[in-house]
Amino acid sequence: MVEALKIGLLGLGTVGTATAGILLSPESRHPLLKEIEIAKVGVKTLDKRRAVEFADGVLTTDLEAIVTDPDLDIVVELIGGLEPARSLILKAISHQKHVVTANKAVISRYGEEIYRAAAEAGVYVLIEAAVGGGIPIIRPLQQSLSVNRIDSILGIINGTTNFILTKMATEGSDFSEVLTEAQELGYAEADPSADVDGYDAADKITILATLAFGEQVSLEQVSCEGIRQVSAVDIQYAERLGFEIKLLAIAQREQSGLQVRVHPTLVPKEHPLANIDGVNNAILVEGDPIGQVMFYGPGAGGGATASAVVSDLMNIAAMLKVSQAVNPLLKIPQHPRRELVPIQELVTRFYARIICIDRPGVIGNLGTCFGKHKVSLESIVQIDFNNGFAEIVVVTHNVKEENFRQALAEIPHLDAIEQIQIPSVLRVLREK
Structure with a gap:
């Protein structure tokens, strides 16, 4: 039986701050949250003013000391990027720590390595926050929908590009003009390449396809096109022809094999994804025997992503209260590597x-x-x-x-x- 779980939080940015806020105010939430304690928080600097307060000694700039601390049970990685995030996750696993992460870039590229290490160590790596922000999609694919044979996943899984295409459609503005507005509003980074060139969506569909189809998808094989070439003229013509233009991430089972791709797509106005506007995300899963199921909601933001992070923490806490063995429905299995069907096909x-x-x-x-x-x-x-x-x-x-x-x-x-x-x-x- 586990009385309380001590966690080390890596990163105190927007999502890290929102995660800490939930854990530090568990009232009117699930009672299990009262059994999760923030013991250490890794930050870049100690002298920055914070939106949440911690006891003396909780904040530290020594991230490696957190992932190797024998008193901690779970490491929550929210620093983003590839390194040192990947190395810290692997070191935490090697020190028998469970891991919760929102890092889609690390999971899409190094998931196979991370899952193998977790299986050998007998610990959990939970990634609900890595795709879709607060939208529950990872766990449904692992559990609720796992009895289905998944045929396809179609997703609007990047809020920045969806905001840009929505504004272009409603205002008749050009791409560059709306991109500047998105940057001013904080929806797009100063370097927007990851979003507008489709790389962020490619990371996410790689993760979803691996889980849904039971085979390891290589990010390098995912065909990826962004929205820079979409003009206001194209959006107007699409409207006249009965379509909306959306950046879709698609994984489909074909007779010739599995196709995974990201590109702008003309979507018929009557299709469920055609009316997903603004920064919202939506993921349409089709399988046998369930048919179509759509997951919709905020795909990013501190509160939405923190909701998924803390949900993963609570799941680990619940499982450790009843068993020290890893629940196979929460474990991300290792899959055989799969060659994708080329885009020419x-x-x-x-x-x-x-x-x-x-x-x-x-x-x-x-x-x-x-x-x-x-x-x-x-x-x-x-x-x-x-x-x-x-x-x-x-x-x-x-x-x-x-x-x-x-x-x-x-x-x-x-x-x-x-x-x-x-x-x-x-x-x-x-x-x-």
Whole structure:
């Protein structure tokens, strides 16, 4: 029986402060929280003013001393980044400490190494806060949905890009303008690459795919495209065609294997993900026999992420009260490594915006070229005309990506097409 658990908290930023706030005010919360004590907190400097107060001797700049302290039961890693976070997590495990982390970058890249070390040490590594902020998704995949054969996961799992695309759609603003606003509001970092280039979403879908499909997914194989190329014009045309543009993270089981990718996607307005706006996240899981289940809520922020962190702490506390053995439903198992199906094999729909000199036969020649490469068109329409140039929008039926790219590559060489530009090529959520 465990009377009380002592934790070492690494990091006292936004999430760390919110986590400490919950643990230091357990009233009207689950009674187990009263049995969790913050014994040590690792910070960069001791002389900074804090939003929460601790007893003398709790704060320290020696993070390694925390992860090796024999009196601590759990280490909570909230410093972010790859190093020293990875090394501190592994050292904590080697000293028989359970670990709770919100670090999706470390888990997506080094999860296999961390889970193996945890299995050998017989300790928990819980990661609910690593994906979706306060949205419960990790534990449902491990427990509630684990009896299902998961067929697909579609997610809006980056609040910054969703905020940008929402503002572009509602205000008709350009990407760069809205990005500046997102940075001023604190939704985007000074260097926004991790968000707008899709890397953050790629980290998260790598974790979800590994859990859902029972095979270790390599981040390096995940196809990743961001939203920099999405223009206000594309969003307007998508609206006229009945779509919203969202940055989707997708993991799908196909006959040829598993596909995992991140890219902007035209989503039909009637689809559940089309109306997820602002900084909110949503994850749509489809499996057999359950069908579709959607998880929706705040995907980031101190309070939301801290909720997931403390939930993991409480789960460890509950399990240690009844057993010293690791609960297999809370343990993240080691999975065999899986080769992903390359993006060229993807079968989906496409949207393309084409600008060329307006002359007779242009649309006919485009249609012939697409047909030659087995690209079936849902629609091909001239949307606009300006200064002798035609602006043509093409939407396809399901087609193999390789075929579609071959058709696009041939179009500039057609005799009837002059001064061609193809400023936008986006995927459309595919037909069943």
